[in-house]
Amino acid sequence: MALPIPVAVLPVPKKKDYTKTPQELVDEFWDKYFTKKPGKVTSIFPRSLYATLLPPHLPRDGVQSTRNAAESYEAAAKECREKVKRIVRECNRTNEKFCDPEFDIESDWNKNCLNGLIREDPFAWFYDSDDEGDSPENQDTNPDGGKVRGKPAGGDGNTQKKVAKTTRGPQKGVFSSASRRHGVKCGEMYDPGSVHRVDWIFESPQFTVDGFSSSDIKQGQTGDCWWLAAVATIAHRKELMHKVCVVRDEDIGVYGFVFYRDGEWISTVVDDNLYLRNPDFDHYEDKYDSTGKRAREYRKRNQTGSEALYFAHCEDPNETWLPLLEKAYSKVHGDYEACSGGYPGEAVEDMTGGVSTTVASNRVLRKDKLWKELVNADGEFVFACSALGTGWDWTKGGLAMGHAYSILKATEEVDEDGKKVRLVQIRNPWGQRSSRGVGEWNGPWSDGSKEWTPYWLKKLNHTFGDDGIFWMAYEDVLETFKFLHRTRLFDEKWTVVQQWTAFNVGWVSGYLNKKFIIEVKKAGTVVIVFSQLDERYFVGLEGQYEFKLHFLLKEAGSPDEEHICRVRPVHDWENRSVSCEVELEPGRYEVLPQISATRYEWGKMVEDVVKEWADKNPSKLRQVGMQYDLAHAKGGIPDEDEVITKKKEEEKKKEEEKKRKEKEKKEKAKAKKRREKEKAKREKVKITVTVETNDKSTIETKTEDNKKETAEDKKDEDDKDEKFEDAVDTKTDEAAVPPPAPAPPTKEDKKEDKKEEKKEEKKDDASSSTSTSSSSSAPINTPVSTIQGDDKPVPATTTAEGQEEAEDDDEDDEDDDEEEEEEKKDEIPALPVVEDDDARTPWNAVCVVGLRVYAKDPDVTVCLAEPKSEEEAASLVVGSEPAGATS
DSSP states (O other): OOOOOOOOOOOOOOOOOTTSOHHHHHHHHHHHHBOSSOOOOOOSSOGGGTGGGSOTTSOSSOOOEEEETTHHHHHHHHHHHHHHHHHHHHHHHHTOOOOOTTSOGGGOTTOTTTSOSOOOOTTHHHHOTTOOTTSGGGSOSOTTOOOSSSSOSSSOOOGGGTTTSOSSOOOTTOSOHHHHHTTOOTTOOOOOOEEEEHHHHOSSOBSOSSSOOGGGEEOOSSSOHHHHHHHHHHHTOHHHHHHHEEEEETTTTEEEEEEEETTEEEEEEEESEEEESSOOTTSSSOOOOSSSHHHHHHHHHHSSSGGGBSSOEESSTTBOHHHHHHHHHHHHHSSSGGGSSOOHHHHHHHHHOOEEEEEEGGGOSOHHHHHHHHHOTTSOEEEEEEEOOSSSOOEETTEESSEEEEEEEEEEEEOTTSOEEEEEEEEOTTSSOOTTSOSSOOSTTSTTOTTOOHHHHHHHTOOOOSSSEEEEEHHHHHHHOSEEEEEEOOOTTOEEEEEEEEEEEOSSOOBOSOEEEEEESSOEEEEEEEEEOOGGGGTTOSOSEEEEEEEEEEETTSOTTSOSEEEOOSSSSOOSEEEEEEEEOSEEEEEEEEEEEEEOTTSOOHHHHHHHHHHHOHHHHHHHHHHHHHHTOSTTSOOHHHHHHHHHHHHHHHHHHHHHHHHHHHHHHHHHHHHHHHHHHHHHHHHHHHHHHHHHHHHHTOOGGGGGSOHHHHHHHHHHHHHHHHHHHHHHHHHHSOOOOOOOOOSOHHHHHHHHHHHHHHHHHHHHHHHHHHHHHTTTTOOOSOBTTBOSOOGGGHHHHHHHHHHHHHHHHHHHHHHHHHHHHHSOOOOOOOOOTTOOOOBOEEEEEEEEEEESOTTOEEEEEOOSSHHHHSOOOGGGOOOOTTO
16 A cells, blocks of 8 residues: 655745835834843742842942952851851761751752753654754764863763763764753763762772872763863862862761852852762662672672762772862752863863963964963963864874863973973873773873983973873974963952943844943053853753853043954853953053844743743752842842832832722712702702792783782782792892802813813803803793892803803813823833744843953952943944954
């Protein structure tokens, strides 16, 4: 039986509106492209839930913060020591070892300590035919793995193991860009076997054995080689490592660390539970072992020592500082997965509080200047490097591409012939070569090469071995490694000031109309850092936009073309911050920021992620959402939650005012109804008087023949006449009473004038109509004649009174209508929901950024300035050049 051939259903193209000009169609497109209400989610949860947890040194009023570079660290270190002190006291009271309730890996059944918020089925590509993950446009073009956001530069680099092992490295073309965006790739499934404490894993555990050393470091089952490279870079600097590892109590099992986050030091504590590769002896079933010998042998072979750990570990079988430091770093970022992929410069910043600058090796102008910084006699800098391929290559000269390495030492020595040789000592975080021999340099000055004579072995105190450490010539370093990561360190001599804010980023690139003003009082070196929030702390809630930062520094008041420096990212994948280091004289300087945004429509918006995972994984959403809110709680960042609260309060006031006016309107209606009833009663009395008047006239015109009536009848008739006259006099007096004076005006003068004009017109019309009706209908309906010679008018004046009251009612109604019209004008009309085939989410890119300034000047300041005029607010075009293909 032949199967029917499927027919492809092509979408019907949208018809073009030829009634509009091409320019009108373009304008209409851009008008729909941008959101009418730009904004950013700044609070995942109401602030009342965790207001007491916000750091007290983060101002909410936008005032720039100034402090000594060491002051923030001392505050965080003090807080860390106090935490550990309280934990030790409590554990001694309960006679229990410390168990971290915030990062309890022992009872983490949902694997929230391992994986991030957004998780996709890693095998969906295999059994879901509708998945587009293996389509050509969604394939990963780089097989080297590593970096979560963008081109890899710090994965596990262990490419040959990627299919066989569940490490960071992905298989080619089996995961979508959306998965890579959130750090979840096919093959990225952490599966540790068990969890145990340090004293159970190690026979004789020690936090450090002969101090910290870069040779201690060995990478585990996650792609954090970029972080391990940074650790190895600073490991030989004992003061830097002791600065991170603040306090510990190994008996209680509590360890305190501090890290640098978004311009401030933070502290954290962890317990000593660690992941192991293998499960327990009887994990899957109860095995017969009456003597326990088999269990002891299994534990000795598979669950003892550093090699038994699942993640990073030390070379020494009893050393524990590295796995505990890695656990603390993973905790502050939420989970181990968040630490997979990155650049070593960022990690050095996180552990030293320094400022990292990426140097492209093929752009170095003066190699001697860079060499002097590498030699680093004063210890002001630390270096790391990244090896990236140019295509599908995954190795070069024995080194793994897409991998980060540590620069341990740079030295210039003299050979046997008196020639100077520049050499650099480098280390691979793996700590050894892979099974294919990849991981160490195999060119000149590699282990076993001809350059290693006895003279040089003794000179450099080098020994051959599979330890991940190798030497390279300075020229080969610049040729082999694509990027060098240089980090400047700061001590108590430096002052740091910072200012945070949020910018609405347009689709067209250009310098923003807001600028930062820096005021320097003392000449010297100034380091300027323009950064955005570190999204690694809230992976999954980044949104759809990625931002690239640029800025221009110039003297205040100088022409834009005569700038001091113009800074942009070295590459597109390392976009957390950009910085410059310049020598400035005392004066005022302007920093003009430029932010370019790229939208990934396959990414999930923050509000959608919250709705989806509030029920799927509430505990993980609480953790990541808390980190998100704390990041956006910096001074100067507009609090959208407060804006919404104020808006609700204003709407509530408007609603109360509306109810009050409605109540007044009802009262006016009731009063009007009462007046109408009174008017009806007066009309009834008027009709009665008119009838009796007509009867009286008839009596007076009777013939003389009626005078012969009896005396009693005449007397009764006279009594009747007297009663009638009394009634007429009473009604006439009431009508003669003047109406009450009108209330004082309460509206604007122009409204009163308008009302007075209307009132005069109505009075003129009323008077003319009254006179006309009086002359025409007096014999029939209007009692205009006098009674028995009395010249007082009959009560017909009640008609004018009722007319006056009616006019007042009309004026009140007009006032109410005018107020309602004004309220409608004040209200912002709701945007209509347009159902369009090619409708897309409107452009709504908002970036939170901060400017940090480091200087050896205690009086340095930074603030945010608004443009003073439209001309000043115009976009800056440097050199009168239009936007480029890569700008």
